[in-house]
Amino acid sequence: MTTKGHCLCGGVTFQTDAMPQGASVCHCGQCRRQTGHLWASAYVAKEALHVTGDVTWYASSDNAKRGFCAKCGTVLFWAAHDEDTISFSLGGIDNPTGLSLTKHIFTADKGDYYEINDGLPQK
Numbered sequence: 001m002t003t004k005g006h007c008l009c010g011g012v013t014f015q016t017d018a019m020p021q022g023a024s025v026c027h028c029g030q031c032r033r034q035t036g037h038l039w040a041s042a043y044v045a046k047e048a049l050h051v052t053g054d055v056t057w058y059a060s061s062d063n064a065k066r067g068f069c070a071k072c073g074t075v076l077f078w079a080a081h082d083e084d085t086i087s088f089s090l091g092g093i094d095n096p097t098g099l100s101l102t103k104h105i106f107t108a109d110k111g112d113y114y115e116i117n118d119g120l121p122q123k
């Protein structure tokens, strides 16, 4: 199965034939601030993700960077410097995704304006 996605303006596209792993929702302060609420993503090996267009990278911490389209602002990628995987936005991929969320992460940092009640594991 091929997973395809793109930013809002279409300037950046991505595609992979690898099976995306670890579909999750991140509640950390950085993800909430950058996305406006939550960052939902899955990951594949960096070499398995094929990207076209201009991705702007922001080093959000000493160990990771976040990729987005500078034209339309869509948040698309997250990658740790010392890992050989890259995470991509679940919101950016086309249906049917064939994916299901598996967990919530960094829930200790979640906002106080919502509850998590879908029964998935929280870390």
Ligand SMILES: [Zn+2]
Residues within 6 Å of the ligand: 007, 008, 009, 010, 011, 012, 069, 070, 071, 072, 073, 074
């Ligand atoms: Zn764009």
